[in-house]
Amino acid sequence: xxxxxxxxxxxxxxxxxxxxxxxxxxxxxxxxxxxxxxxxxxxxxxxxxxxxxxxxxxxxxxxxxxxxxxxxxxxxxxxxxxxxxxxxxxxxxxxxxxxxxxxxxxxxxxxxxxxxxxxxxxxxxxxxxxxxxxxxxxxxxxxxxxxxxxxxxxxxxxxxxxxxxxxxxxxxxxxxxxxxxxxxxxxxx
Numbered sequence: 001x002x003x004x005x006x007x008x009x010x011x012x013x014x015x016x017x018x019x020x021x022x023x024x025x026x027x028x029x030x031x032x033x034x035x036x037x038x039x040x041x042x043x044x045x046x047x048x049x050x051x052x053x054x055x056x057x058x059x060x061x062x063x064x065x066x067x068x069x070x071x072x073x074x075x076x077x078x079x080x081x082x083x084x085x086x087x088x089x090x091x092x093x094x095x096x097x098x099x100x101x102x103x104x105x106x107x108x109x110x111x112x113x114x115x116x117x118x119x120x121x122x123x124x125x126x127x128x129x130x131x132x133x134x135x136x137x138x139x140x141x142x143x144x145x146x147x148x149x150x151x152x153x154x155x156x157x158x159x160x161x162x163x164x165x166x167x168x169x170x171x172x173x174x175x176x177x178x179x180x181x182x183x184x185x186x187x188x189x
Contacts, residue, residue, distance in 0.1 A: 011079045018070045030067050033079070038063070041087050047142035048091035050131050051098065058094040062087045077156055080149070084157045088139060122185075129179035137172035144169055 018029035041062050046055035065086050073082060130138060143154045144165075151169075155162040177187055 049095040140168040141172040
């Protein structure tokens with residue numbers, strides 16, 4: 001069964017259910033939000049914290065906040081915007097607690113590296129290159145890379161002008177490409 005599109009009408013119906021007096025309806029609405037956004041929230045938290053452990057902690061805090069506050073969400077922005085705003089705030093708070101943790105990011109599986117040690121080193125280098133981006137650039141890059149998030153939605157999530165999103169995204173890509181090129185990554189693809 002294909003998932004229901006998460007459009008404004010569906011969001012409205014979900015929010016009505018989230019405000020229901022029945023605990024079962026509220027829980028079902030939260031479960032739908034959780035299923036729809038868990039991968040994206042975890043991915044965003046991973047990009048912003050740079051640590052699998054911190055990302056998991058942050059994602060857990062995000063969904064606790066959503067569970068607690070979903071019934072009172074007024075719908076003045078899209079639900080996804082609200083969720084990503086919470087995730088960004090919590091991810092940076094968790095990151096501040098453990099600023100030195102880093103991760104090994106997985107490289108594109110299409111680019112095979114037969115030696116696991118080489119794969120691990122390349123992952124470490126990629127994580128380092130991302131970590132050297134400013135928090136603003138890393139945040140815009142992470143939000144933009146999420147499925148379906150437009151420049152306008154990134155701007156709404158961060159509370160900044162859309163032109164600033166375009167600028168930060170351009171600079172983030174440019175800086176990341178320069179870092180990766182200096183490390184010897186093949187950027188032709």
